Amino acid sequence: MSAKPEFIDAAKAGNILARKCVKCGELHLATVYFCKKCGSKGFSNSIIKGAGKVVTYTIMTVPPAGFEDLAPYAWVVMELDDSGIRISGFLPNIQKPEDLPIGMAVKVIGFDNRGIVLEKL
Amino acid sequence: MEKVCVLGAGSTKYGKLEDSISDITIQASVDAIESAGIEPKEIQAGYISNVFGVADKQVHLGPVVMSNLGISECPSLSIESACGSGSVSFREAFANVAAGFYDAVLVTGTEKVTHTGTDWTTTYFSYCSDFFYEGQAGASFPGLFASMARAYLNEFNATEEDLASVAVKNHENGVLNPKAHLRKKITIDDVMNSAVVASPLKLYDCCPFSDGASSVILCNEKFAKEHSKDHVKVIGSGRGGSPASLQGREHLTTIPSTKIAAEAAYKMAGITSKDVDFAEVHDCFTVAEVVDTEDLGFFKKGTGATAAQNGETKLNGSISINPSGGLKSKGHPIGATGVGQIAEVFEQLTGQSGERTVNDAKIGLTQNFGATGASCAVHIFQSV
Numbered sequence: 001m002s003a004k005p006e007f008i009d010a011a012k013a014g015n016i017l018a019r020k021c022v023k024c025g026e027l028h029l030a031t032v033y034f035c036k037k038c039g040s041k042g043f044s045n046s047i048i049k050g051a052g053k054v055v056t057y058t059i060m061t062v063p064p065a066g067f068e069d070l071a072p073y074a075w076v077v078m079e080l081d082d083s084g085i086r087i088s089g090f091l092p093n094i095q096k097p098e099d100l101p102i103g104m105a106v107k108v109i110g111f112d113n114r115g116i117v118l119e120k121l
Numbered sequence: 122m123e124k125v126c127v128l129g130a131g132s133t134k135y136g137k138l139e140d141s142i143s144d145i146t147i148q149a150s151v152d153a154i155e156s157a158g159i160e161p162k163e164i165q166a167g168y169i170s171n172v173f174g175v176a177d178k179q180v181h182l183g184p185v186v187m188s189n190l191g192i193s194e195c196p197s198l199s200i201e202s203a204c205g206s207g208s209v210s211f212r213e214a215f216a217n218v219a220a221g222f223y224d225a226v227l228v229t230g231t232e233k234v235t236h237t238g239t240d241w242t243t244t245y246f247s248y249c250s251d252f253f254y255e256g257q258a259g260a261s262f263p264g265l266f267a268s269m270a271r272a273y274l275n276e277f278n279a280t281e282e283d284l285a286s287v288a289v290k291n292h293e294n295g296v297l298n299p300k301a302h303l304r305k306k307i308t309i310d311d312v313m314n315s316a317v318v319a320s321p322l323k324l325y326d327c328c329p330f331s332d333g334a335s336s337v338i339l340c341n342e343k344f345a346k347e348h349s350k351d352h353v354k355v356i357g358s359g360r361g362g363s364p365a366s367l368q369g370r371e372h373l374t375t376i377p378s379t380k381i382a383a384e385a386a387y388k389m390a391g392i393t394s395k396d397v398d399f400a401e402v403h404d405c406f407t408v409a410e411v412v413d414t415e416d417l418g419f420f421k422k423g424t425g426a427t428a429a430q431n432g433e434t435k436l437n438g439s440i441s442i443n444p445s446g447g448l449k450s451k452g453h454p455i456g457a458t459g460v461g462q463i464a465e466v467f468e469q470l471t472g473q474s475g476e477r478t479v480n481d482a483k484i485g486l487t488q489n490f491g492a493t494g495a496s497c498a499v500h501i502f503q504s505v
Contacts, residue, residue: 004253031253055272055373056268056269056271056272056275056367056373057268057271058260058263058264058265058267058268058271058319058320058321058322059317059319059320060259060260060261060264060319061316061317061318061319061320062239062243062261062263062318062319063243063259063261064243064244064247064256064259064261065240065243065244066244067259070259073259075255075258075259075260075264075265075268077268077367077368077373086368086369087254087368088254088255088258088260088366088367088368089254089258090258090259096320097320097321102271102275113257114257114258114259115253115254115257115258115259116254116258
Protein backbone atom coordinates (compact mmCIF):
# COMPACT_ATOMS: atom_id res chain seq x y z
CA MET A 1 0.00 0.00 0.00
CA SER A 2 1.44 3.38 -1.01
CA ALA A 3 2.16 5.85 1.78
CA LYS A 4 1.21 8.75 -0.49
CA PRO A 5 -2.32 9.30 0.94
CA GLU A 6 -0.80 9.51 4.43
CA PHE A 7 1.99 11.78 3.15
CA ILE A 8 -0.59 14.07 1.53
CA ASP A 9 -2.70 14.19 4.73
CA ALA A 10 0.40 15.19 6.72
CA ALA A 11 1.26 17.93 4.19
CA LYS A 12 -2.29 19.28 4.43
CA ALA A 13 -1.64 19.69 8.15
CA GLY A 14 1.65 21.53 7.47
CA ASN A 15 3.87 18.54 8.19
CA ILE A 16 6.10 16.17 6.27
CA LEU A 17 5.75 12.45 6.86
CA ALA A 18 9.23 10.96 6.96
CA ARG A 19 10.45 7.43 7.49
CA LYS A 20 13.28 6.60 9.81
CA CYS A 21 15.22 3.43 9.05
CA VAL A 22 14.96 1.17 12.12
CA LYS A 23 18.39 -0.29 11.34
CA CYS A 24 20.59 2.74 10.64
CA GLY A 25 18.40 5.73 11.54
CA GLU A 26 18.58 7.40 8.09
CA LEU A 27 15.59 9.69 7.40
CA HIS A 28 13.70 9.60 4.09
CA LEU A 29 10.49 10.99 2.69
CA ALA A 30 7.63 8.57 3.30
CA THR A 31 7.41 7.67 -0.37
CA VAL A 32 10.48 5.34 -0.28
CA TYR A 33 10.45 1.58 0.23
CA PHE A 34 14.09 0.75 1.00
CA CYS A 35 16.72 2.68 2.95
CA LYS A 36 19.17 4.46 0.61
CA LYS A 37 21.98 4.06 3.14
CA CYS A 38 21.72 0.45 4.36
CA GLY A 39 19.11 -1.14 2.06
CA SER A 40 16.86 -2.15 4.95
CA LYS A 41 13.08 -2.18 4.57
CA GLY A 42 12.01 -1.49 8.15
CA PHE A 43 10.91 2.08 8.89
CA SER A 44 9.17 3.92 11.68
CA ASN A 45 7.05 6.94 10.77
CA SER A 46 8.30 10.33 11.81
CA ILE A 47 6.23 13.51 11.54
CA ILE A 48 8.45 16.51 10.81
CA LYS A 49 7.32 20.11 11.05
CA GLY A 50 7.13 21.50 7.50
CA ALA A 51 9.29 24.54 8.22
CA GLY A 52 12.65 25.25 6.67
CA LYS A 53 14.70 27.41 4.36
CA VAL A 54 14.88 28.01 0.61
CA VAL A 55 17.77 26.11 -1.02
CA THR A 56 16.99 27.19 -4.58
CA TYR A 57 13.98 28.11 -6.70
CA THR A 58 12.75 29.43 -9.99
CA ILE A 59 10.06 31.94 -10.82
CA MET A 60 7.88 30.39 -13.51
CA THR A 61 6.62 32.75 -16.19
CA VAL A 62 5.89 30.13 -18.89
CA PRO A 63 3.90 27.58 -16.89
CA PRO A 64 2.67 24.07 -17.73
CA ALA A 65 -1.05 23.35 -18.20
CA GLY A 66 -3.18 24.07 -15.16
CA PHE A 67 -0.88 26.83 -13.91
CA GLU A 68 -1.67 29.45 -16.57
CA ASP A 69 -3.65 31.70 -14.23
CA LEU A 70 -1.15 31.38 -11.40
CA ALA A 71 2.02 32.69 -13.10
CA PRO A 72 4.28 34.15 -12.00
CA TYR A 73 4.86 31.78 -9.10
CA ALA A 74 7.85 30.08 -7.56
CA TRP A 75 8.78 26.42 -7.55
CA VAL A 76 11.02 25.94 -4.55
CA VAL A 77 13.45 23.37 -3.17
CA MET A 78 13.55 23.82 0.62
CA GLU A 79 15.49 22.13 3.40
CA LEU A 80 13.52 21.29 6.52
CA ASP A 81 14.91 22.63 9.78
CA ASP A 82 16.60 20.04 12.02
CA SER A 83 16.17 16.96 9.81
CA GLY A 84 18.02 18.24 6.73
CA ILE A 85 15.44 16.55 4.49
CA ARG A 86 14.68 18.47 1.30
CA ILE A 87 11.27 18.80 -0.30
CA SER A 88 9.96 20.88 -3.15
CA GLY A 89 6.72 22.67 -3.79
CA PHE A 90 4.63 25.45 -5.21
CA LEU A 91 4.86 28.97 -3.73
CA PRO A 92 2.33 31.47 -5.14
CA ASN A 93 2.62 35.21 -5.78
CA ILE A 94 6.37 35.55 -6.27
CA GLN A 95 7.12 38.24 -8.85
CA LYS A 96 10.89 38.78 -8.69
CA PRO A 97 14.02 37.27 -7.12
CA GLU A 98 14.08 39.96 -4.42
CA ASP A 99 10.81 38.45 -3.13
CA LEU A 100 12.49 35.18 -2.24
CA PRO A 101 16.20 35.27 -1.30
CA ILE A 102 17.97 31.92 -0.92
CA GLY A 103 17.90 31.02 2.77
CA MET A 104 14.51 32.63 3.39
CA ALA A 105 12.27 30.83 5.87
CA VAL A 106 9.28 29.06 4.29
CA LYS A 107 6.76 26.47 5.45
CA VAL A 108 4.40 23.84 4.12
CA ILE A 109 0.78 24.97 4.28
CA GLY A 110 -1.05 22.33 2.28
CA PHE A 111 -1.32 19.88 -0.57
CA ASP A 112 -3.72 20.16 -3.51
CA ASN A 113 -3.67 19.94 -7.30
CA ARG A 114 -0.54 22.15 -7.14
CA GLY A 115 1.31 19.49 -5.14
CA ILE A 116 2.95 20.59 -1.89
CA VAL A 117 2.00 24.24 -1.29
CA LEU A 118 4.40 26.55 0.53
CA GLU A 119 4.30 30.06 1.95
CA LYS A 120 6.85 32.51 3.29
CA LEU A 121 7.10 32.54 7.08
CA MET B 122 33.76 -9.09 -25.44
CA GLU B 123 33.63 -8.20 -29.15
CA LYS B 124 35.10 -4.85 -30.20
CA VAL B 125 32.28 -2.59 -31.42
CA CYS B 126 32.35 -0.02 -34.22
CA VAL B 127 30.06 2.62 -35.69
CA LEU B 128 29.94 1.86 -39.41
CA GLY B 129 27.60 4.57 -40.66
CA ALA B 130 25.40 7.44 -39.56
CA GLY B 131 22.53 9.51 -40.90
CA SER B 132 20.18 12.25 -39.77
CA THR B 133 17.25 14.23 -41.01
CA LYS B 134 17.42 17.97 -40.64
CA TYR B 135 16.40 19.01 -37.12
CA GLY B 136 13.65 21.61 -36.79
CA LYS B 137 9.97 21.82 -37.69
CA LEU B 138 9.42 18.93 -40.10
CA GLU B 139 6.36 18.20 -42.22
CA ASP B 140 6.82 14.44 -42.58
CA SER B 141 5.32 12.03 -40.04
CA ILE B 142 7.32 10.44 -37.23
CA SER B 143 7.33 7.13 -39.15
CA ASP B 144 8.67 8.84 -42.26
CA ILE B 145 11.50 10.72 -40.55
CA THR B 146 12.51 7.61 -38.58
CA ILE B 147 12.74 5.60 -41.80
CA GLN B 148 14.57 8.40 -43.67
CA ALA B 149 17.31 8.64 -41.03
CA SER B 150 17.62 4.83 -40.96
CA VAL B 151 18.01 4.67 -44.75
CA ASP B 152 20.70 7.38 -44.56
CA ALA B 153 22.62 5.38 -41.95
CA ILE B 154 22.35 2.16 -43.99
CA GLU B 155 23.66 3.94 -47.09
CA SER B 156 26.42 5.63 -45.08
CA ALA B 157 27.49 2.21 -43.79
CA GLY B 158 27.39 0.67 -47.25
CA ILE B 159 25.39 -2.36 -46.11
CA GLU B 160 22.22 -4.09 -47.24
CA PRO B 161 19.21 -3.86 -44.90
CA LYS B 162 19.11 -7.66 -44.67
CA GLU B 163 22.49 -7.58 -42.91
CA ILE B 164 20.82 -5.82 -39.94
CA GLN B 165 20.02 -8.32 -37.19
CA ALA B 166 18.13 -6.09 -34.75
CA GLY B 167 16.68 -2.58 -34.50
CA TYR B 168 16.75 -0.26 -31.48
CA ILE B 169 14.36 2.69 -31.72
CA SER B 170 14.46 5.47 -29.14
CA ASN B 171 11.44 7.73 -28.84
CA VAL B 172 9.47 9.45 -26.09
CA PHE B 173 6.30 11.01 -27.54
CA GLY B 174 5.35 8.90 -30.56
CA VAL B 175 1.84 9.15 -29.19
CA ALA B 176 1.84 12.83 -30.22
CA ASP B 177 2.04 11.82 -33.88
CA LYS B 178 -0.19 8.74 -33.57
CA GLN B 179 2.56 6.14 -33.88
CA VAL B 180 4.14 4.12 -31.09
CA HIS B 181 5.72 0.68 -31.60
CA LEU B 182 7.82 2.28 -34.32
CA GLY B 183 10.28 -0.60 -34.74
CA PRO B 184 8.14 -2.91 -36.89
CA VAL B 185 7.01 0.05 -39.03
CA VAL B 186 10.65 0.96 -39.72
CA MET B 187 11.72 -2.63 -40.33
CA SER B 188 8.80 -3.31 -42.68
CA ASN B 189 9.67 -0.27 -44.77
CA LEU B 190 13.30 -1.40 -44.95
CA GLY B 191 12.11 -4.72 -46.37
CA ILE B 192 13.15 -6.66 -43.28
CA SER B 193 9.89 -7.14 -41.39
CA GLU B 194 11.23 -10.38 -39.84
CA CYS B 195 14.01 -8.43 -38.07
CA PRO B 196 13.41 -8.00 -34.31
CA SER B 197 13.17 -4.48 -32.90
CA LEU B 198 12.26 -2.67 -29.73
CA SER B 199 11.48 0.85 -28.53
CA ILE B 200 13.34 2.52 -25.68
CA GLU B 201 12.18 5.52 -23.64
CA SER B 202 14.45 7.24 -21.15
CA ALA B 203 13.25 10.85 -21.53
CA CYS B 204 15.81 13.11 -23.26
CA GLY B 205 18.46 10.42 -22.72
CA SER B 206 16.60 7.79 -24.75
CA GLY B 207 19.00 7.86 -27.69
CA SER B 208 22.20 7.13 -25.79
CA VAL B 209 20.55 4.45 -23.65
CA SER B 210 19.27 2.77 -26.79
CA PHE B 211 22.80 2.95 -28.26
CA ARG B 212 24.17 1.45 -25.06
CA GLU B 213 21.79 -1.51 -25.22
CA ALA B 214 22.74 -2.08 -28.84
CA PHE B 215 26.43 -1.78 -27.93
CA ALA B 216 26.05 -4.34 -25.13
CA ASN B 217 24.35 -6.83 -27.43
CA VAL B 218 26.95 -6.49 -30.18
CA ALA B 219 29.77 -6.62 -27.62
CA ALA B 220 28.24 -9.79 -26.13
CA GLY B 221 28.20 -11.42 -29.55
CA PHE B 222 24.42 -11.71 -29.93
CA TYR B 223 24.45 -9.67 -33.15
CA ASP B 224 27.03 -8.72 -35.79
CA ALA B 225 25.26 -5.55 -36.97
CA VAL B 226 22.31 -3.54 -35.64
CA LEU B 227 20.39 -0.38 -36.43
CA VAL B 228 20.01 2.31 -33.75
CA THR B 229 17.57 5.09 -34.64
CA GLY B 230 16.31 7.87 -32.41
CA THR B 231 13.32 9.98 -33.37
CA GLU B 232 10.88 12.65 -32.21
CA LYS B 233 8.04 14.66 -33.72
CA VAL B 234 6.43 17.19 -31.39
CA THR B 235 6.53 20.71 -32.84
CA HIS B 236 3.01 20.39 -34.30
CA THR B 237 1.63 20.08 -30.76
CA GLY B 238 2.68 23.62 -29.71
CA THR B 239 4.58 24.99 -26.72
CA ASP B 240 1.78 24.39 -24.19
CA TRP B 241 1.55 20.68 -24.98
CA THR B 242 5.30 20.14 -25.02
CA THR B 243 5.90 22.12 -21.81
CA THR B 244 3.20 20.10 -20.07
CA TYR B 245 4.03 16.64 -21.44
CA PHE B 246 7.80 17.07 -21.05
CA SER B 247 7.17 17.80 -17.36
CA TYR B 248 5.96 14.20 -17.07
CA CYS B 249 9.64 13.23 -17.40
CA SER B 250 10.32 14.82 -13.99
CA ASP B 251 9.59 13.15 -10.64
CA PHE B 252 6.03 14.29 -11.20
CA PHE B 253 4.68 13.99 -7.64
CA TYR B 254 7.19 16.55 -6.37
CA GLU B 255 8.09 18.53 -9.48
CA GLY B 256 5.71 18.60 -12.46
CA GLN B 257 2.65 18.43 -10.23
CA ALA B 258 3.86 21.48 -8.28
CA GLY B 259 4.21 23.59 -11.43
CA ALA B 260 7.84 22.97 -12.37
CA SER B 261 8.58 22.76 -16.09
CA PHE B 262 11.97 21.61 -17.39
CA PRO B 263 13.14 25.18 -17.87
CA GLY B 264 12.03 25.69 -14.24
CA LEU B 265 14.02 22.72 -12.94
CA PHE B 266 17.20 23.78 -14.77
CA ALA B 267 16.58 27.38 -13.71
CA SER B 268 16.67 26.12 -10.12
CA MET B 269 20.04 24.51 -10.83
CA ALA B 270 21.19 27.73 -12.53
CA ARG B 271 20.23 29.80 -9.49
CA ALA B 272 22.12 27.39 -7.23
CA TYR B 273 25.16 27.60 -9.53
CA LEU B 274 25.14 31.41 -9.70
CA ASN B 275 24.72 31.57 -5.94
CA GLU B 276 27.51 29.10 -5.17
CA PHE B 277 30.17 30.13 -7.68
CA ASN B 278 31.68 33.28 -9.11
CA ALA B 279 29.62 33.20 -12.31
CA THR B 280 27.11 35.48 -14.00
CA GLU B 281 24.07 35.12 -16.22
CA GLU B 282 26.24 36.56 -19.00
CA ASP B 283 28.69 33.68 -18.55
CA LEU B 284 25.81 31.24 -19.05
CA ALA B 285 24.67 33.23 -22.08
CA SER B 286 28.12 32.78 -23.67
CA VAL B 287 27.33 29.05 -23.98
CA ALA B 288 24.32 29.85 -26.17
CA VAL B 289 26.33 32.30 -28.27
CA LYS B 290 29.07 29.72 -28.85
CA ASN B 291 26.66 26.92 -29.75
CA HIS B 292 24.84 29.13 -32.24
CA GLU B 293 28.20 29.99 -33.84
CA ASN B 294 28.79 26.27 -34.35
CA GLY B 295 25.23 25.58 -35.45
CA VAL B 296 25.52 28.12 -38.26
CA LEU B 297 28.14 25.76 -39.76
CA ASN B 298 25.85 22.71 -39.49
CA PRO B 299 23.45 22.37 -42.46
CA LYS B 300 21.13 20.12 -40.41
CA ALA B 301 20.85 22.41 -37.37
CA HIS B 302 17.46 23.77 -36.26
CA LEU B 303 18.47 27.34 -35.30
CA ARG B 304 21.13 28.52 -37.77
CA LYS B 305 21.71 32.12 -36.78
CA LYS B 306 24.37 33.95 -34.85
CA ILE B 307 23.27 35.54 -31.59
CA THR B 308 24.93 37.89 -29.09
CA ILE B 309 25.12 37.98 -25.31
CA ASP B 310 22.68 40.92 -25.45
CA ASP B 311 20.22 38.84 -27.49
CA VAL B 312 20.25 36.22 -24.74
CA MET B 313 20.05 38.71 -21.88
CA ASN B 314 17.19 40.61 -23.55
CA SER B 315 15.14 37.54 -24.49
CA ALA B 316 11.95 36.83 -22.53
CA VAL B 317 12.32 35.20 -19.12
CA VAL B 318 10.93 31.65 -19.24
CA ALA B 319 11.79 30.59 -15.69
CA SER B 320 14.15 32.94 -13.91
CA PRO B 321 17.10 33.12 -14.16
CA LEU B 322 16.77 31.33 -17.51
CA LYS B 323 15.66 33.26 -20.55
CA LEU B 324 14.34 31.98 -23.87
CA TYR B 325 17.80 31.97 -25.47
CA ASP B 326 19.21 29.93 -22.57
CA CYS B 327 16.84 27.14 -23.64
CA CYS B 328 17.15 24.66 -26.49
CA PRO B 329 14.21 24.56 -28.90
CA PHE B 330 11.57 21.86 -29.18
CA SER B 331 12.58 20.08 -32.40
CA ASP B 332 11.49 17.33 -34.74
CA GLY B 333 14.15 15.07 -36.16
CA ALA B 334 15.64 11.61 -36.40
CA SER B 335 19.19 10.27 -36.31
CA SER B 336 20.50 6.80 -36.94
CA VAL B 337 23.71 4.81 -36.72
CA ILE B 338 24.80 1.31 -37.72
CA LEU B 339 26.69 -0.49 -35.00
CA CYS B 340 28.68 -3.66 -35.69
CA ASN B 341 31.54 -5.81 -34.48
CA GLU B 342 35.06 -5.17 -35.74
CA LYS B 343 35.10 -8.20 -38.06
CA PHE B 344 31.93 -6.99 -39.79
CA ALA B 345 33.39 -3.47 -40.08
CA LYS B 346 36.62 -4.73 -41.67
CA GLU B 347 34.74 -6.98 -44.11
CA HIS B 348 32.81 -3.95 -45.31
CA SER B 349 36.01 -1.88 -45.50
CA LYS B 350 34.13 1.36 -44.91
CA ASP B 351 35.18 4.31 -42.79
CA HIS B 352 34.27 3.48 -39.24
CA VAL B 353 35.02 4.57 -35.70
CA LYS B 354 35.66 2.41 -32.66
CA VAL B 355 33.49 2.56 -29.54
CA ILE B 356 36.14 2.44 -26.82
CA GLY B 357 34.10 3.42 -23.76
CA SER B 358 30.51 3.10 -22.59
CA GLY B 359 29.09 4.01 -19.20
CA ARG B 360 25.71 4.64 -17.61
CA GLY B 361 24.66 6.12 -14.31
CA GLY B 362 21.71 7.26 -12.23
CA SER B 363 20.85 10.18 -9.92
CA PRO B 364 18.00 10.80 -7.49
CA ALA B 365 14.95 11.34 -9.73
CA SER B 366 14.07 14.67 -8.12
CA LEU B 367 16.29 17.70 -7.45
CA GLN B 368 15.23 17.67 -3.80
CA GLY B 369 16.89 14.25 -3.43
CA ARG B 370 20.33 15.59 -4.34
CA GLU B 371 22.88 16.87 -1.90
CA HIS B 372 24.39 19.24 -4.47
CA LEU B 373 22.43 21.06 -7.16
CA THR B 374 25.44 22.13 -9.19
CA THR B 375 26.49 18.66 -10.29
CA ILE B 376 24.72 15.72 -11.92
CA PRO B 377 25.71 12.46 -10.19
CA SER B 378 24.72 10.21 -13.11
CA THR B 379 27.12 12.03 -15.44
CA LYS B 380 30.02 11.46 -13.09
CA ILE B 381 29.18 7.78 -12.66
CA ALA B 382 28.72 7.22 -16.38
CA ALA B 383 31.88 9.16 -17.28
CA GLU B 384 33.99 7.29 -14.75
CA ALA B 385 32.83 3.95 -16.18
CA ALA B 386 33.39 5.07 -19.78
CA TYR B 387 36.86 6.51 -19.10
CA LYS B 388 37.81 3.32 -17.28
CA MET B 389 36.65 1.08 -20.14
CA ALA B 390 38.50 3.27 -22.64
CA GLY B 391 41.62 3.44 -20.49
CA ILE B 392 41.81 7.23 -20.88
CA THR B 393 41.15 10.37 -18.85
CA SER B 394 39.26 13.54 -19.67
CA LYS B 395 42.56 15.08 -20.83
CA ASP B 396 42.70 12.66 -23.77
CA VAL B 397 39.34 13.80 -25.20
CA ASP B 398 39.63 16.06 -28.26
CA PHE B 399 35.99 17.16 -28.42
CA ALA B 400 32.64 16.37 -26.84
CA GLU B 401 28.97 16.51 -27.69
CA VAL B 402 27.30 17.21 -24.34
CA HIS B 403 23.71 17.60 -23.15
CA ASP B 404 23.14 21.37 -23.27
CA CYS B 405 19.34 21.42 -23.00
CA PHE B 406 19.91 24.70 -21.13
CA THR B 407 23.05 26.82 -20.99
CA VAL B 408 23.66 25.94 -17.33
CA ALA B 409 23.52 22.24 -18.23
CA GLU B 410 26.52 22.51 -20.56
CA VAL B 411 28.50 24.27 -17.85
CA VAL B 412 27.68 21.58 -15.30
CA ASP B 413 28.36 18.81 -17.86
CA THR B 414 31.82 20.09 -18.76
CA GLU B 415 32.72 20.10 -15.06
CA ASP B 416 31.20 16.69 -14.31
CA LEU B 417 33.03 15.18 -17.30
CA GLY B 418 36.32 16.46 -15.88
CA PHE B 419 37.14 19.08 -18.52
CA PHE B 420 37.03 21.92 -15.98
CA LYS B 421 37.20 22.14 -12.20
CA LYS B 422 33.87 22.48 -10.38
CA GLY B 423 32.74 26.08 -10.43
CA THR B 424 35.00 27.16 -13.31
CA GLY B 425 33.03 25.89 -16.31
CA ALA B 426 31.03 29.09 -16.79
CA THR B 427 34.14 31.27 -16.85
CA ALA B 428 35.87 28.80 -19.18
CA ALA B 429 32.94 29.14 -21.60
CA GLN B 430 33.04 32.93 -21.34
CA ASN B 431 36.80 32.85 -22.04
CA GLY B 432 36.23 30.92 -25.26
CA GLU B 433 37.90 27.68 -24.14
CA THR B 434 34.97 25.57 -25.38
CA LYS B 435 34.71 27.18 -28.82
CA LEU B 436 35.33 25.19 -32.00
CA ASN B 437 39.05 24.41 -31.85
CA GLY B 438 39.41 26.07 -28.45
CA SER B 439 41.23 24.14 -25.70
CA ILE B 440 38.40 21.56 -25.92
CA SER B 441 35.69 21.88 -28.56
CA ILE B 442 32.30 21.43 -26.89
CA ASN B 443 29.28 20.78 -29.10
CA PRO B 444 30.83 21.44 -32.51
CA SER B 445 27.45 20.40 -33.97
CA GLY B 446 25.76 23.37 -32.30
CA GLY B 447 24.50 21.17 -29.48
CA LEU B 448 20.91 20.85 -28.37
CA LYS B 449 20.80 24.64 -28.19
CA SER B 450 21.32 25.33 -31.89
CA LYS B 451 21.34 21.98 -33.66
CA GLY B 452 18.06 21.25 -31.87
CA HIS B 453 16.64 18.74 -29.41
CA PRO B 454 14.27 16.11 -30.82
CA ILE B 455 14.40 14.35 -27.48
CA GLY B 456 14.32 10.70 -28.57
CA ALA B 457 16.87 11.39 -31.33
CA THR B 458 19.35 13.62 -29.52
CA GLY B 459 21.62 10.94 -28.04
CA VAL B 460 21.92 9.16 -31.39
CA GLY B 461 22.44 12.50 -33.15
CA GLN B 462 25.42 13.24 -30.90
CA ILE B 463 26.97 9.93 -31.95
CA ALA B 464 26.24 10.65 -35.62
CA GLU B 465 28.13 13.94 -35.16
CA VAL B 466 31.11 12.18 -33.62
CA PHE B 467 31.10 9.67 -36.50
CA GLU B 468 31.14 12.51 -39.03
CA GLN B 469 33.88 14.35 -37.15
CA LEU B 470 36.13 11.30 -36.89
CA THR B 471 35.61 10.22 -40.51
CA GLY B 472 36.26 13.62 -42.09
CA GLN B 473 32.65 14.40 -43.00
CA SER B 474 31.97 17.44 -40.81
CA GLY B 475 32.89 20.23 -43.24
CA GLU B 476 33.39 23.71 -41.83
CA ARG B 477 32.72 22.65 -38.25
CA THR B 478 35.56 20.10 -38.16
CA VAL B 479 37.57 19.81 -34.97
CA ASN B 480 41.20 19.81 -36.17
CA ASP B 481 43.22 16.61 -35.73
CA ALA B 482 40.54 14.99 -33.58
CA LYS B 483 41.11 11.34 -32.68
CA ILE B 484 38.88 10.89 -29.63
CA GLY B 485 35.31 12.19 -29.25
CA LEU B 486 32.93 11.82 -26.31
CA THR B 487 29.14 11.99 -26.08
CA GLN B 488 27.11 12.67 -22.94
CA ASN B 489 23.32 12.54 -23.02
CA PHE B 490 20.97 12.51 -20.05
CA GLY B 491 17.30 12.09 -19.25
CA ALA B 492 15.25 14.69 -17.33
CA THR B 493 17.47 16.66 -14.92
CA GLY B 494 20.15 14.02 -15.30
CA ALA B 495 18.27 11.33 -13.42
CA SER B 496 19.71 8.95 -16.03
CA CYS B 497 22.81 9.43 -18.16
CA ALA B 498 24.99 7.62 -20.66
CA VAL B 499 28.50 8.55 -21.78
CA HIS B 500 30.28 7.04 -24.78
CA ILE B 501 33.81 7.47 -26.09
CA PHE B 502 34.86 6.96 -29.70
CA GLN B 503 38.21 6.73 -31.43
CA SER B 504 39.10 7.16 -35.07
CA VAL B 505 40.62 4.15 -36.84
